Amino acid sequence: MNISRRHILVLLPAAALAWKHVLAGTPEDSPNYKLSEHWWGMLIDIPKCIGCGNCVRACQAENDVPDGFFRTWVERYHVSDYHLENPEVISPDGGKEGFPVAQEDNGKYFFVPKMCNHCSDSPCTQVCPVGATFVTPDGVVLIDQTYCLGCAYCVQACPYGCRYIHPTKKVADKCTLCYHRITKGLTTACCEACPTGARQLADLKNPNDPIHEFLKTHAVQVLKPQMATGAKAFYNGLDGSVR
Amino acid sequence: MSGLKDAGHLFRFLGLFVIAFLVFWVIRGYVVPRSFGEYGHYRGAAIAEIASHPIKFAGHQACEQCHTDEADTKSKGAHVHVNCEACHGALAQHANDPTSMTPVKPDSAVLCARCHTASAAKPKGFPQVDPADHSNGVPCATCHNPHSPVIGSDAKTTADAKKTAATGTKAATGGAK
Numbered sequence: 001m002n003i004s005r006r007h008i009l010v011l012l013p014a015a016a017l018a019w020k021h022v023l024a025g026t027p028e029d030s031p032n033y034k035l036s037e038h039w040w041g042m043l044i045d046i047p048k049c050i051g052c053g054n055c056v057r058a059c060q061a062e063n064d065v066p067d068g069f070f071r072t073w074v075e076r077y078h079v080s081d082y083h084l085e086n087p088e089v090i091s092p093d094g095g096k097e098g099f100p101v102a103q104e105d106n107g108k109y110f111f112v113p114k115m116c117n118h119c120s121d122s123p124c125t126q127v128c129p130v131g132a133t134f135v136t137p138d139g140v141v142l143i144d145q146t147y148c149l150g151c152a153y154c155v156q157a158c159p160y161g162c163r164y165i166h167p168t169k170k171v172a173d174k175c176t177l178c179y180h181r182i183t184k185g186l187t188t189a190c191c192e193a194c195p196t197g198a199r200q201l202a203d204l205k206n207p208n209d210p211i212h213e214f215l216k217t218h219a220v221q222v223l224k225p226q227m228a229t230g231a232k233a234f235y236n237g238l239d240g241s242v243r
Numbered sequence: 244m245s246g247l248k249d250a251g252h253l254f255r256f257l258g259l260f261v262i263a264f265l266v267f268w269v270i271r272g273y274v275v276p277r278s279f280g281e282y283g284h285y286r287g288a289a290i291a292e293i294a295s296h297p298i299k300f301a302g303h304q305a306c307e308q309c310h311t312d313e314a315d316t317k318s319k320g321a322h323v324h325v326n327c328e329a330c331h332g333a334l335a336q337h338a339n340d341p342t343s344m345t346p347v348k349p350d351s352a353v354l355c356a357r358c359h360t361a362s363a364a365k366p367k368g369f370p371q372v373d374p375a376d377h378s379n380g381v382p383c384a385t386c387h388n389p390h391s392p393v394i395g396s397d398a399k400t401t402a403d404a405k406k407t408a409a410t411g412t413k414a415a416t417g418g419a420k
Contacts, residue, residue: 136282193326
């Protein structure tokens with residue numbers, strides 16, 4: 001075969017492009033992940049939370065969450081004596097930089113990390129008029145941001161206030177349970193960054209997941225159980241004053 | 244066939260309906276994404292798209308592959324369950340190509356205080372100190388090895404720590420008086 005200079009000029013860039021594609025590969029692929037083998041949730045252990053804000057910062061770094069918006073945030077409750085119905089709740093900048101020092105008094109303090117509850121009967125997915133948000137077969141509530149219109153019905157429907165309209169993308173945004181991580185066998189960014197183990201990713205379909213033992217041996221509650229959302233963020237030691 | 248003699252307008256209507264339906268069908272074929280309805284009333288391909296986002300936190304397993312000494316020290320200390328990136332920040336870029344990015348050493352004065360500053364709001368069993376009172380401005384890492392923070396739990400730092408703690412606190416309290 002006779003290859004002329006002209007041929008090489010044409011072939012070289014093509015070969016370079018092909019080689020670049022080979023080099024780049026598909027590093028983020030997760031070929032061994034099967035949707036039907038997982039059912040994701042989260043365990044939040046309130047007595048272990050110290051309100052350091054590591055989870056909030058980690059979430060913002062991992063998911064490019066814009067300033068002033070939160071996929072997860074931490075609230076500090078202060079329930080003074082006899083005032084279970086009127087707790088004083090603060091969350092300065094989502095608890096991102098921690099909390100002001102609290103002084104001992106006759107009430108009680110505790111931290112409540114909040115995030116999308118990845119409800120199995122989620123109100124937010126039911127109101128979407130275009131099918132842009134959905135519960136995946138492995139139990140994660142996701143948003144197809146290329147399909148979302150930004151109507152914000154879901155933002156209003158979420159009983160937990162976990163959604164917002166992204167200020168520049170103008171579409172709904174929320175916690176994905178770090179779907180790009182858990183499908184690769186990693187834990188979520190918030191769990192990775194939590195220094196006390198107050199947050200733990202749970203795979204309810206995995207019989208070896210410690211979540212099963214924990215649920216059996218602890219008094220665990222979800223937020224707003226009366227709304228029957230099928231929430232999968234399980235709170236250990238949840239106080240009655242938490243809304 | 245006399246019954247259908249005056250029915251021509253009905254057939255024209257029917258024809259219009261058929262054409263309208265075909266037009267709708269063709270447009271729908273173009274507009275609705277192929278994977279829509281694969282798993283439910285949404286675009287099935289969106290799941291894989293979201294799963295393919297790049298990660299920023301490498302995960303402690305990745306860190307421990309190279310930094311075996313630190314992992315070893317940490318595994319024996321009180322910070323055994325604190326993952327590397329809880330303090331050092333998101334370092335997937337460093338894990339993928341260590342030369343492309345070198346992590347900055349965290350400032351222990353900010354970092355340690357974030358968790359260990361005493362507050363009535365924190366769980367009672369959690370180790371907490373008033374930073375001003377506890378160290379008087381001496382950086383935490385002077386006495387504590389962050390990877391194994393209990394003084395005396397790590398042979399390498401203990402000797403240094405005792406020396407600097409003695410001089411450091413003396414100097415500091417001297418300064419405070």
